[in-house]
Amino acid sequence: MIISSGVLARRTVKRRIPGFTIRWQSTTGVEPPPAGGHLPSVATSQYLRLTREAAFRTPGLSWADEDGSSPARNIVGGRETRKMNTYQAVRDAMSVAMMKDDTAVVFGEDVAFGGVFRCTMGLAEEFGRERVFNTPLTEQGIAGFAIGLASMGQTAIAEIQFSDYIFPAFDQIVNEAAKFRYRSGGQFNVGKLTIRTPTMAVGHGALYHSQSPEGFFMGASGLKIVIPRSPIQAKGLLLSSIRDPNPVIFMEPKILYRSAVEQVPIDDYELPIGRAETLTAGSDLTVLTWGTPVYHCEAALHMLADPPSSLERLIPPSLRSAKIELIDLRTILPWDVDTVTESVSRTGRLVIVHEASQTAGVGAEIAAEVQKRCFLKLHAPVKRVTGWDVPVGCQYEKFIIPDSLRILDGIMESLNY
Amino acid sequence: MLRSVRSLHIRSQTLVKGRGLANAAPKFPAQSQGHLPTSNSPLVSKLQFFNSVTSESGQIPTYRVLDGMGKLIDGAEVPDALSEDFARRLYENMQLLPTLDNLLYNVQRQGKISFYVTSYGEEATIIGSAAALAPDDEVLGQYREMGVLLWRGFGVNSVMAQCFGNQEDKSGKGRQMPMHFGSPELHFHTISSTLATQIPHAAGVGYALKRDPSRRGKNVAVVYFGEGAASEGDFHAGMLLASTIPAPTVFIARNNGFAISTPASEQFYGDGIAARGPGYGVDTVRVDGNDILAVLNAVKEARRRCLESGRAVLIEAMTYRVGHHSTSDDSFAYRGRQEVEDRKKIDNPITRFRLFMESQGWWSSDEEEELKRRLKKDVLEAFKRAEGVKRHQLKELFSDVYGGQEPWNIKEQREELASLLKKYGEVWEPWRNELGNFQDKGQELFKE
Numbered sequence: 094m095i096i097s098s099g100v101l102a103r104r105t106v107k108r109r110i111p112g113f114t115i116r117w118q119s120t121t122g123v124e125p126p127p128a129g130g131h132l133p134s135v136a137t138s139q140y141l142r143l144t145r146e147a148a149f150r151t152p153g154l155s156w157a158d159e160d161g162s163s164p165a166r167n168i169v170g171g172r173e174t175r176k177m178n179t180y181q182a183v184r185d186a187m188s189v190a191m192m193k194d195d196t197a198v199v200f201g202e203d204v205a206f207g208g209v210f211r212c213t214m215g216l217a218e219e220f221g222r223e224r225v226f227n228t229p230l231t232e233q234g235i236a237g238f239a240i241g242l243a244s245m246g247q248t249a250i251a252e253i254q255f256s257d258y259i260f261p262a263f264d265q266i267v268n269e270a271a272k273f274r275y276r277s278g279g280q281f282n283v284g285k286l287t288i289r290t291p292t293m294a295v296g297h298g299a300l301y302h303s304q305s306p307e308g309f310f311m312g313a314s315g316l317k318i319v320i321p322r323s324p325i326q327a328k329g330l331l332l333s334s335i336r337d338p339n340p341v342i343f344m345e346p347k348i349l350y351r352s353a354v355e356q357v358p359i360d361d362y363e364l365p366i367g368r369a370e371t372l373t374a375g376s377d378l379t380v381l382t383w384g385t386p387v388y389h390c391e392a393a394l395h396m397l398a399d400p401p402s403s404l405e406r407l408i409p410p411s412l413r414s415a416k417i418e419l420i421d422l423r424t425i426l427p428w429d430v431d432t433v434t435e436s437v438s439r440t441g442r443l444v445i446v447h448e449a450s451q452t453a454g455v456g457a458e459i460a461a462e463v464q465k466r467c468f469l470k471l472h473a474p475v476k477r478v479t480g481w482d483v484p485v486g487c488q489y490e491k492f493i494i495p496d497s498l499r500i501l502d503g504i505m506e507s508l509n510y
Numbered sequence: 511m512l513r514s515v516r517s518l519h520i521r522s523q524t525l526v527k528g529r530g531l532a533n534a535a536p537k538f539p540a541q542s543q544g545h546l547p548t549s550n551s552p553l554v555s556k557l558q559f560f561n562s563v564t565s566e567s568g569q570i571p572t573y574r575v576l577d578g579m580g581k582l583i584d585g586a587e588v589p590d591a592l593s594e595d596f597a598r599r600l601y602e603n604m605q606l607l608p609t610l611d612n613l614l615y616n617v618q619r620q621g622k623i624s625f626y627v628t629s630y631g632e633e634a635t636i637i638g639s640a641a642a643l644a645p646d647d648e649v650l651g652q653y654r655e656m657g658v659l660l661w662r663g664f665g666v667n668s669v670m671a672q673c674f675g676n677q678e679d680k681s682g683k684g685r686q687m688p689m690h691f692g693s694p695e696l697h698f699h700t701i702s703s704t705l706a707t708q709i710p711h712a713a714g715v716g717y718a719l720k721r722d723p724s725r726r727g728k729n730v731a732v733v734y735f736g737e738g739a740a741s742e743g744d745f746h747a748g749m750l751l752a753s754t755i756p757a758p759t760v761f762i763a764r765n766n767g768f769a770i771s772t773p774a775s776e777q778f779y780g781d782g783i784a785a786r787g788p789g790y791g792v793d794t795v796r797v798d799g800n801d802i803l804a805v806l807n808a809v810k811e812a813r814r815r816c817l818e819s820g821r822a823v824l825i826e827a828m829t830y831r832v833g834h835h836s837t838s839d840d841s842f843a844y845r846g847r848q849e850v851e852d853r854k855k856i857d858n859p860i861t862r863f864r865l866f867m868e869s870q871g872w873w874s875s876d877e878e879e880e881l882k883r884r885l886k887k888d889v890l891e892a893f894k895r896a897e898g899v900k901r902h903q904l905k906e907l908f909s910d911v912y913g914g915q916e917p918w919n920i921k922e923q924r925e926e927l928a929s930l931l932k933k934y935g936e937v938w939e940p941w942r943n944e945l946g947n948f949q950d951k952g953q954e955l956f957k958e
Contacts (some may be wrong), residue, residue: 241714
């Protein structure tokens with residue numbers, strides 16, 4: 094997998110470890126292109142929408158600045174896009190949300206100067222320090238403060254600097270935010286709460302800048318968990334999350350902050366929460382993933398169809414024409430069971446790919462539900478390609494986080510079953 | 511004086527001893543050597559440690575108005591607003607608490623409700639602070655603050671409805687344990703069992719009040735918690751947030767000497783909760799929590815300062831948990847029966863205020879009898895009424911998990927329960943008996 098983003102490294106330095114800096118070292122990007130030609134990377138992904146027209150064709154996109162009762166018009170003609178990377182799209186979403194909602198505030202550690210990943214750049218200048226402010230370094234406090242604000246009907250957009258550091262807020266999120274509406278008989282709620290947090294591996298993040306904790310929150314009914322894969326997705330899904338009547342944890346794959354670039358509509362739009370998106374249609378096998386691994390899966394699909402010479406003898410020609418369906422789950426809770434089971438019922442095979450470790454990960458939940466609903470349609474056991482059940486050891490990352498080769502191998506194993 | 515109980519006395523002795531090494535009053539040279547760029551702290555040439563927030567290394571004093579016999583102590587002032595009517599209202603509400611406690615504690619013993627928490631001994635702290643607040647100040651409680659709701663007119667029927675979890679329970683539709691009240695109309699945020707989680711919420715609520723043009727400068731957030739809960743990280747977070755991101759938030763610590771079985775001496779080594787306030791840059795006061803007039807004055811002034819400065823204020827109310835921690839606790843397993851009996855006699859907040867009322871000619875033993883009889887009757891009637899009220903519809907077990915569209919998993923599980931009930935509801939006795947307690951006996955679940 095080739096994700097080359099030398100600049101990202103400078104932003105991922107965690108100031109919790111004074112004087113300790115981690116520099117981006119691509120473990121693969123420095124290699125010459127394989128003999129079979131360039132594989133798709135984030136930079137060249139087909140799933141990124143590089144033109145204005147393509148951006149407007151984003152499935153499920155709905156404009157949030159139009160009154161539903163107004164007559165239909167040709168929106169394409171009147172709207173604009175701008176080239177944005179993921180952090181710019183996240184920033185744009187927050188700016189739109191704050192512009193339209195005077196109660197909306199953005200806070201967390203180091204957000205006032207723009208954030209360690211630049212997601213809040215210029216927001217303090219634009220909206221003032223009363224609406225965009227730093228908090229003391231306390232995750233349980235940030236989550237608790239946000240819950241208090243949201244319980245008063247105000248829009249709270251909180252940031253946890255890395256999802257690895259969300260655990261001090263676990264009690265506030267699981268026992269408080271998730272249960273707030275239920276326990277009060279619907280009298281109080283924290284629906285206006287959104288917690289943004291960078292997630293997933295970054296090449297050198299080791300144990301505490303690499304985690305994918307979505308699975309830990311999956312059992313917390315009352316929460317929603319959303320993970321975008323690209324700038325268009327990030328903006329649309331974040332705006333939906335901020336406006337959803339439930340507390341949402343919005344996990345942003347940090348390696349995509351700079352590497353994923355698209356034409357993003359500049360107007361206010363939303364993408365649906367709770368709905369997966371089928372990126373490539375197929376009939377032989379379903380690959381289900383979310384976040385960063387979307388691009389590893391894309392590369393794996395290319396390797397299967399057109400193997401690089403180094404792998405040629407390992408990939409049976411009979412498999413190369415397999416039609417693989419790729420689905421981006423996007424929402425982890427509540428996940429889109431209809432799209433997934435419809436797909437698996439057609440293809441008979443499912444490979445689930447996620448970065449988090451395997452045991453009791455999100456893949457386990459989905460695999461169980463799919464085998465229940467698609468038992469008679471399955472031609473192979475559900476295969477999970479995930480991180481191993483180990484912490485993310487710094488120098489071992491290449492062999493821990495599933496890459497395109499492991500995904501390819503999982504696909505072949507399932508096809509050969 | 512408040513700490514005259516033997517164990518506490520011993521504790522304070524050890525405290526003084528324990529601090530001996532760092533106990534000498536810090537005397538820094540008058541001549542300052544300047545200060546560091548990140549601090550206003552004067553540079554000194556003498557190596558000296560310190561361990562107190564007061565000068566002379568004493569403990570933070572406890573503010574009091576009435577002595578144990580209900581007499582004004584020297585130099586103390588009665589609150590301005592203390593008319594006879596207001597005093598009577600305070601007294602009635604204080605008396606209502608033990609009336610409810612006596613009945614509900616006993617019916618829990620008979621298995622009629624599942625759980626109960628009394629307020630014995632803390633009546634002055636709760637009613638006095640409630641009376642000092644504006645009726646629309648946002649209150650976040652721990653679980654021993656039912657008196658705040660009663661003061662605001664919650665009514666004994668609502669108390670019963672919540673404790674029974676019947677269909678009149680608006681606090682939580684029968685979902686939470688007894689004593690987990692809530693009322694948006696009365697600005698009382700729903701109680702949860704998780705200790706101290708409400709403390710950082712209060713900072714957020716305070717900030718929300720400050721950002722709301724219709725309430726800015728008018729309302730404060732008020733958060734109650736025990737001295738045990740103050741050991742949680744959320745206490746630290748809440749104090750830190752409300753002081754750093756200035757928010758009008760009044761923190762009220764009920765220091766009643768015990769967190770279940772753990773005496774305060776095993777909860778902290780410093781000078782109570784009050785000593786922590788200045789560490790966060792927060793105006794702080796310690797008050798005799800068994801003296802309703804002291805609590806009233808202190809909370810009123812705290813509220814005024816809080817509104818004026820837009821920042822947090824901390825009050826530590828010193829009291830004593832006369833009752834067991836809850837109905838699941840027998841406190842004589844860890845403290846002497848005599849100790850509690852003594853405390854009830856020597857320092858009873860209700861008696862103390864009654865003596866004061868009598869000294870003003872505002873109260874008599876006839877009125878006392880009449881009040882007790884009336885409250886008992888009201889409470890008993892409400893109890894009997896609540897006993898006969900059915901629970902909410904069974905389908906409410908699935909609602910309110912999410913706002914907006916119900917997710918598929920919850921919908922499917924609701925349907926699964928419905929089909930199980932259809933199949934077994936009439937024949938499986940444990941379910942049949944239970945269904946009888948619900949309005950519509952769960953039938954509404956198959957109709958959807």
